[in-house]
Amino acid sequence: xxxxxxxxxxxxxxxxxxxxxxxxxxxxxxxxxxxxxxxxxxxxxxxxxxxxxxxxxxxxxxxxxxxxxxxxxxxxxxxxxxxxxxxxxxxxxxxxxxxxxxxxxxxxxxxxxxxxxxxxxxxxxxxxx
Numbered sequence: 001x002x003x004x005x006x007x008x009x010x011x012x013x014x015x016x017x018x019x020x021x022x023x024x025x026x027x028x029x030x031x032x033x034x035x036x037x038x039x040x041x042x043x044x045x046x047x048x049x050x051x052x053x054x055x056x057x058x059x060x061x062x063x064x065x066x067x068x069x070x071x072x073x074x075x076x077x078x079x080x081x082x083x084x085x086x087x088x089x090x091x092x093x094x095x096x097x098x099x100x101x102x103x104x105x106x107x108x109x110x111x112x113x114x115x116x117x118x119x120x121x122x123x124x125x126x127x128x129x
Contacts, residue, residue, distance in 0.1 A: 017044070017045035017046050018042045018043070018044060018045070018050065018086075018112060018115045018117055019042065019043050019045050019117070020040060020041070020042065020043075020117060020119075021041040021042060021043040021091050022040075022041045024038055024039065024040040024119055025038070025039045025040070026038050026039075026107075027039075028100075029097070032097065034099055034100055035097055035098065035099050035100060036097070036098055036100050037095060037096070037097045038059065038069075038095070038096045038097075038107055038110075038119075039093065039094070039095050039096075040093075040094050040096075040110070040117075040119070041091050041092070041093050041094070042086070042091065042092050042094055042112075042117065043089070043090070043091045043092075044086040044087065044088055044089065044090055044091075044092075045089075046088060047088050048088060049085050049086065049087045049088065050085070050086045050115075051083060051084070051085050051086075052073065052083065052084050052085075052086065052092070052112050052113070053082070053083045053084075053113075054070070054071035054072060054073065054081055054082070056111075056112060056113045057069070057071035057094075057096070057110070057111065057112050058110075058111040059071075059096045059098060059107050059109070059110055059111075060107070060108060060109040060110075060111060061104055061105030061106060061107060061108060062105040062106055062108045063105050065104070065105065067096075067098040067104060067105075067107060068098060068099070069096040069097060069098040069107075070096070070097050070098070071094060071095065071096050072094075072095045073092055073093065073094055073095075074092070074093040074094075074095065075092060075093065094110065094112075096110065107119055
């Protein structure tokens with residue numbers, strides 16, 4: 001086994017609990033006409049660090065279809081579009097941006113690797129116009 005191989009757990013492995021920490025916020029960024037943004041904060045409720053990568057992120061609508069969102073992660077001191085580790089009890093800001101398409105639903109689930117986070121009360125402002 002290589003050094004550091006067990007240092008982090010990938011999202012979903014050993015069922016790490018990624019949970020919402022606060023209410024998700026949706027808005028239409030003025031700098032991206034025709035797009036919507038979902039900003040949420042996740043907390044690692046497990047006892048092990050969890051490694052996340054935006055390539056493994058997806059945002060699903062109410063029909064279970066991908067909204068083809070782009071993800072970025074942030075903390076109070078830095079933001080990244082690359083891999084990030086979230087320690088036990090730590091929180092992480094997640095921004096998901098997608099293009100509003102006719103016929104697309106509204107976001108109901110965030111997928112990070114094999115971890116799934118339900119979005120029970122995302123405001124209807126996230127629905128495409």
